[in-house]
Amino acid sequence: MKKTISIIGSGFSALSASCYLAQLGHTVTIYEKNDSIGGRARQFKSNGFTFDMGPSWYWMPDVFERFFQDFGKKQSDYYELIKLNPAYRVYFGIDDFINIYDNLEAIKSVFENIEKGSAKKLQAFINQAKSNYDIAIKDLVYRPGVSPLELITPKTILKLNQFISNVSSDIRKEFKNERLIQILEFPVLFLGAKPSKTPSFYNFMNYADFGLGTWHPKTGMFDVVRGIKKLALELGVTIKTNSAIEKIIVENKTAKGIVINGTVIHSDIILSGADYQHTETLLEKEHRAYSDKYWEGRVFAPSSLLFFVGFDKKIENITHHALFFDVDFNQHAADIYDEPKWPEAPLFYANFPSKTDSTAAPDGMETGFFLIPLAPGIDDSELLREKYFEKIINRFEEITQQKIKKNIIFKRSFCKNDFVADYNAYKGNAYGMANTLLQTAFLRPKLKSKKVRNLYFTGQLTVPGPGVPPALISGKLVAELIQKSL
Numbered sequence: 001m002k003k004t005i006s007i008i009g010s011g012f013s014a015l016s017a018s019c020y021l022a023q024l025g026h027t028v029t030i031y032e033k034n035d036s037i038g039g040r041a042r043q044f045k046s047n048g049f050t051f052d053m054g055p056s057w058y059w060m061p062d063v064f065e066r067f068f069q070d071f072g073k074k075q076s077d078y079y080e081l082i083k084l085n086p087a088y089r090v091y092f093g094i095d096d097f098i099n100i101y102d103n104l105e106a107i108k109s110v111f112e113n114i115e116k117g118s119a120k121k122l123q124a125f126i127n128q129a130k131s132n133y134d135i136a137i138k139d140l141v142y143r144p145g146v147s148p149l150e151l152i153t154p155k156t157i158l159k160l161n162q163f164i165s166n167v168s169s170d171i172r173k174e175f176k177n178e179r180l181i182q183i184l185e186f187p188v189l190f191l192g193a194k195p196s197k198t199p200s201f202y203n204f205m206n207y208a209d210f211g212l213g214t215w216h217p218k219t220g221m222f223d224v225v226r227g228i229k230k231l232a233l234e235l236g237v238t239i240k241t242n243s244a245i246e247k248i249i250v251e252n253k254t255a256k257g258i259v260i261n262g263t264v265i266h267s268d269i270i271l272s273g274a275d276y277q278h279t280e281t282l283l284e285k286e287h288r289a290y291s292d293k294y295w296e297g298r299v300f301a302p303s304s305l306l307f308f309v310g311f312d313k314k315i316e317n318i319t320h321h322a323l324f325f326d327v328d329f330n331q332h333a334a335d336i337y338d339e340p341k342w343p344e345a346p347l348f349y350a351n352f353p354s355k356t357d358s359t360a361a362p363d364g365m366e367t368g369f370f371l372i373p374l375a376p377g378i379d380d381s382e383l384l385r386e387k388y389f390e391k392i393i394n395r396f397e398e399i400t401q402q403k404i405k406k407n408i409i410f411k412r413s414f415c416k417n418d419f420v421a422d423y424n425a426y427k428g429n430a431y432g433m434a435n436t437l438l439q440t441a442f443l444r445p446k447l448k449s450k451k452v453r454n455l456y457f458t459g460q461l462t463v464p465g466p467g468v469p470p471a472l473i474s475g476k477l478v479a480e481l482i483q484k485s486l
Ligand SMILES: Cc1cc2nc3c(=O)[nH]c(=O)nc-3n(C[C@H](O)[C@H](O)[C@H](O)COP(=O)(O)OP(=O)(O)OC[C@H]3O[C@@H](n4cnc5c(N)ncnc54)[C@H](O)[C@@H]3O)c2cc1C
Pocket: 008, 009, 010, 011, 012, 013, 014, 031, 032, 033, 034, 037, 038, 039, 040, 041, 053, 054, 055, 056, 057, 058, 059, 243, 244, 245, 246, 273, 274, 275, 278, 304, 306, 371, 422, 423, 424, 430, 431, 432, 458, 459, 460, 461, 465, 466, 467, 468, 469, 471
């Protein structure tokens, strides 16, 4: 039966859901509060520089391919991908770094040179990670998080111990060199929790990293947003920006419509791709399934301090993606998760898309993006942002042995307060709710409202979790659930 469906937000999960629902024949309209689409993956241009505002690591290309295949298309019909080599570089001190290359054999040689015997151990570790990837990403994450039974399959029963142990302790059993340990712990940070709080099973992220590689859409991550938008329009979806939803109308415990700028828009189904906690504030209290206490008790992924910087020269000694792990990894993690505060010595991540994509910056110039992960809900002020910019830019200059401060011709910061103002993000989280053992699959907030009929949710606070590939999957899962209920 053909339905009218209103979707709140235009992030990857909402865009994905819109495609599946339109393909099923429904009349689908996306309403986005901001003036451009893409949610946390928006893009802006200024002074000739192009900045992707959120995701920059294109991992798990197979998930994107599977998405387009569901519509009889190929990813390459919508955008071009470049495999990065080195995939990324990890700095540990002045001119002291490890490059992670684009194939496992080369990475094994790097490991072996640092720790004798580690190449063989890495192969075994990645074999196990691949087996988990095949179970998780090709199957489990495509289950809707309705029942615990979804997780019980002949294959997962054999891996039960991997839900009890954690990624950090497993890695430490095999590898002794602290640098190699940090490199192996890095991928699960994308899931939003400390490696010591992330079940071992999630080491499939290491296969995504070393096995499948790091890719870059030719003119930036926004190519993916543009590609999916094109597909959505081809399927008949309508997209409206500058349309903040103020209220969800409920009658007889059934969602009936939304209110935008005081105007009521009636719909058969409401699907929210906006942050879950925010969406429930659009309902009267009695219709909310999760209390303030519930949200307060969850482990959220970090917020972030971001800087978008344009340089009037090329930056030397740097790769497209670079991690600055020259300070204590565990202390920074404790400052995010254990006793939330601004870290004394922050780890940071820098990316220079203009190293790969000449359109990202004017000729002879460089586009830079810097990210410091921070505790969600932390105090945010211009003064603090500037203090931390000084800290990281000084370290950048020292570690990469060059002066760049005087070459900054554009700079914009983005931090917790912006995540709240721009995305209605709970505590200004950057990438949703962490995937800890107690926040996995059926233990995450539900795709279908427990209190209001015809109201659904998608995105990084529900299943399967944070990241662009999970957001695409989340859109598919909710579309299937909606269709099943009709
Ligand atoms: C800095 C940063 C770096 C990241 N790096 C990576 C990476 O390298 N690789 C990766 O895979 N993932 C990364 N992520 C995570 C990834 O970007 C997200 O998981 C994903 O984009 C989330 O998509 P979503 O659809 O769940 O939500 P969002 O993108 O947040 O979309 C929600 C949308 O709802 C809109 N909205 C909110 N309230 C309303 C309202 N009342 N009315 C109308 N619209 C509303 C918002 O404006 C927003 O557009 C990163 C995220 C950030 C922030």
